Amino acid sequence: MGGIKASEGDETAASPRFLVGIGRGIGGAMLFALPMQMTMEMWEFGFLIDRWRLLLLLLLVIPLLVGISHRLGFEKTFCWKDDMRDATIAYGIGIVTSAMTLTLFKLLTADMPIDEMAGKIALQAVPASIGALLGRSQLGSGKDDPEEERPASYGSELFLMAVGALFLNLNMAPTEEMILISYKMTPWHALATICLSIALMHGFVYAVSFKGGHELSSDTPWWHALIRFTLPGYVIALVISLYCLWTFGRLDGGALMPAIEAMIVLAFPGAIGAAAARLIL
Amino acid sequence: MTDSKPTDKRAHTVLRKAHWIEWTTGLICALLVTAMILLIAYHAVTGSDGKPDIAAIVLRQESASGGYQVFFEVENKGMRTAAAVPVIARLMEGEKVVEIHEVTFDYVPAQSSATGAFLFKANPSGYRLEIRAAGYIDP
Numbered sequence: 509m510g511g512i513k514a515s516e517g518d519e520t521a522a523s524p525r526f527l528v529g530i531g532r533g534i535g536g537a538m539l540f541a542l543p544m545q546m547t548m549e550m551w552e553f554g555f556l557i558d559r560w561r562l563l564l565l566l567l568l569v570i571p572l573l574v575g576i577s578h579r580l581g582f583e584k585t586f587c588w589k590d591d592m593r594d595a596t597i598a599y600g601i602g603i604v605t606s607a608m609t610l611t612l613f614k615l616l617t618a619d620m621p622i623d624e625m626a627g628k629i630a631l632q633a634v635p636a637s638i639g640a641l642l643g644r645s646q647l648g649s650g651k652d653d654p655e656e657e658r659p660a661s662y663g664s665e666l667f668l669m670a671v672g673a674l675f676l677n678l679n680m681a682p683t684e685e686m687i688l689i690s691y692k693m694t695p696w697h698a699l700a701t702i703c704l705s706i707a708l709m710h711g712f713v714y715a716v717s718f719k720g721g722h723e724l725s726s727d728t729p730w731w732h733a734l735i736r737f738t739l740p741g742y743v744i745a746l747v748i749s750l751y752c753l754w755t756f757g758r759l760d761g762g763a764l765m766p767a768i769e770a771m772i773v774l775a776f777p778g779a780i781g782a783a784a785a786r787l788i789l
Numbered sequence: 790m791t792d793s794k795p796t797d798k799r800a801h802t803v804l805r806k807a808h809w810i811e812w813t814t815g816l817i818c819a820l821l822v823t824a825m826i827l828l829i830a831y832h833a834v835t836g837s838d839g840k841p842d843i844a845a846i847v848l849r850q851e852s853a854s855g856g857y858q859v860f861f862e863v864e865n866k867g868m869r870t871a872a873a874v875p876v877i878a879r880l881m882e883g884e885k886v887v888e889i890h891e892v893t894f895d896y897v898p899a900q901s902s903a904t905g906a907f908l909f910k911a912n913p914s915g916y917r918l919e920i921r922a923a924g925y926i927d928p
Contacts, residue, residue: 662811684895691870691896691928695833702826735815736807743818746825763900765832766870768825 529644533598536643537605540675541636545609549682553756554628561755562630569634572674573598575667576641579789594641602637603629635678638671642789665786666740672785673745673778674752680777681752690770698772705745705772705779710738712783738783742775745782749774839868843897843922845876848904850913859907861920865897871925872896878907880916887916896928 544550573595574588607629610616616625680686693701713733750771753759759767848860859878865871874894880887890907897903907920 662808662814666814687896687898688928691872691898695829698829699826699833702822702829706822732807735819736811737815739818739822740814743821761902761904762898765829766898766901768829772829 530597530601532643533601533640534605534643537601537636537640538609540639540642541602541606541632542609543679544635544682545606545632546613547682549684549756550631551610551615551628553682554631555624556757557627557631557755558757559627561757562627565634565755566630569599569637570595572671573637573641576638576671579664579668598640599633599637601640602633602635605640606632606636635675638675638678642675662736665737666744668785668789669741669782670744670748671789672781672783673748673775674781675785676777676781677745677749677752677774681749681758681774682756686753686774687758687766687770690766690773693769693773695765695769698769701772701776705776706738706742709741709745709779709783710734712780712787713737713741715787741782742779745775745778746771749778836868839899841865841869841871841897841899841925842867843871843874843925845920845922847918847920852912853908856908856910857912859909859913859918859920860904861907862902862904863894863897863922864902865899868899870896870898870928872928874925875923876905876920877923878909878918878920880909880911880913880918882916887911891923897925 574591577591577594577598578588607616610628610632616628690698710730710733714730750759750767753767753770753774758770762770843863843865845861845863848862850857850859852858861876861878863874863876872895874897875891876894877889877891879889888909888911890909892905892907894903894905
């Protein structure tokens, strides 16, 4: 690894370490975004998705990437300027890798309208850019950088949950199965799904709290964690799943109850993603 | 509201009191989840055994390149979602069928509507237009 030769001086060490970061970013973008790049619905949504909703998604990703970069990132960042830079690089990696993969699969061809090409790449760049940033932490050295651990505030705990939920939801919201499952379910199934989502989340929250963690001492009653972490995390998963369904037009023309049931179905993986994010990231 | 007492058993645990914002957020979220559970439970008790109730209505028509477009809406007033709903449109002159077209909706969710359009060669204004949903399957 290039970063190991740090003893030669900061100037020479900085650029190999940065290149390793870029490499990890590309790896992360591929690892996290390939399932979506090889999903038929995601190609179709490249031209089907409402342009205002796509624009909103693309704009919302910017603060999200800056926030992730503040916690993880290509290099240890100390100020918002560095975070902005890392977020921009991640977005760039997301766009380039998405364009490459889609071209490789012959999903982008020269005779396509520019609007369709831009839509396809832009949509795929969202998960790919998040993956590029997460790749830094997931493919990184981890235990070699103990000083990287920062004390997490309540807000950043919730933010991490939102990232985890959004990531799994972006994977699943475009597929027709989400609404199909909700149509097959009765309200009783929906109630059971809510209970299981909360129970699983609480299991994760409890596990992470005592991992040697930083939030709860061992004599804290279980329901304190339920109210302060699990339920807010579940509400975050619900809101993000509703947003993803809306973005992909899955709620259009629908009434309240079908929307709520689809939201609960999608929030099930979202809740697990949200809870696991605190454990993994 | 002290939820964490100092203890030296776990040296890595950073002890701190829960901020009031954490409790406020938690309680608001608890209320939201409870409200959602009650709403679904209400629907479970009152109307889970319903059936789809589908009807198609014509919204408007416009001339398009090479013919006429008739926009329509399929509404499902029932409590269950219908899948693979075929909608058939016929232009009739007396008992004679002048033009017939069919489109299929993947889903018409419960208490929701979906829209689409038929493309006719002849001007529908000169004939009797019949549009109806011809069936469904359970999802």
